[in-house]
Amino acid sequence: MSAEKWTPDHLQSAENRSLHLEQRRMQLLPVVDDLRRLAREMAAVVKEIDGIEGDIPGQAWMRARHVTKPLFKAADDIEQAIGDLGAFNTRYQRSYEELPQKRAEKRRRKALAKSGQPEAIESAPAGSGSPKKDEFEDVFDGLRQGA
Structure with missing residues (x-):
């Protein structure tokens, strides 16, 4: 797979997506x-x-930070791209x-x-269905007294 270019067809299988992510991470x-x-x-x-003539205090430090900030940001952006590739893999798996x-x-x-089969109720996720009426009665009892 490394000799040929990646295509959307390649990324439709979980194994190929994992391989692609690992290759990009290694690169x-x-x-x-x-x-x-x-x-x-x-x-x-x-x-x-040293500071340049006419600098105010701290200006040399600010200039140094200003000059190197894009290099640090470039590293952060590439690292974020690796995370984004992982997010693509997860989203594709969940959605498709x-x-x-x-x-x-x-x-x-x-x-x-x-x-009307009872198997439908047994296989339903827990917590589904409507709450019983008496579950909420005690919440409103205190409101009636003060009104």
Whole structure:
């Protein structure tokens, strides 16, 4: 897979998406490390540069930070891209692999409930259904007394 380009067709299987994510991670993490190293070294170099004539106190430090900030941001952005690739994998799995199965199960339970089969109630998720009336009566009792 490394010799050919990735296409949307490749990313439709879970194995290929995992492989793609791992390949990108292996490609990008060294770039992140190198950019961070370079940014730290550059920050150290520009902080050692004496102030320029006419600087106000702290201006040399602010200039050094201003100059190196894009290098640190580039490293952060690439690291964020790795996270975004992982988010794509998760979203694809939930939306296109798990959702059809959940909907099919819901249709099956609904069909069983319509036919009056007790299996539909047993297979329904816990907490579904309406609350009993006496569960809420005590909440409103105190309101009647003060009104």
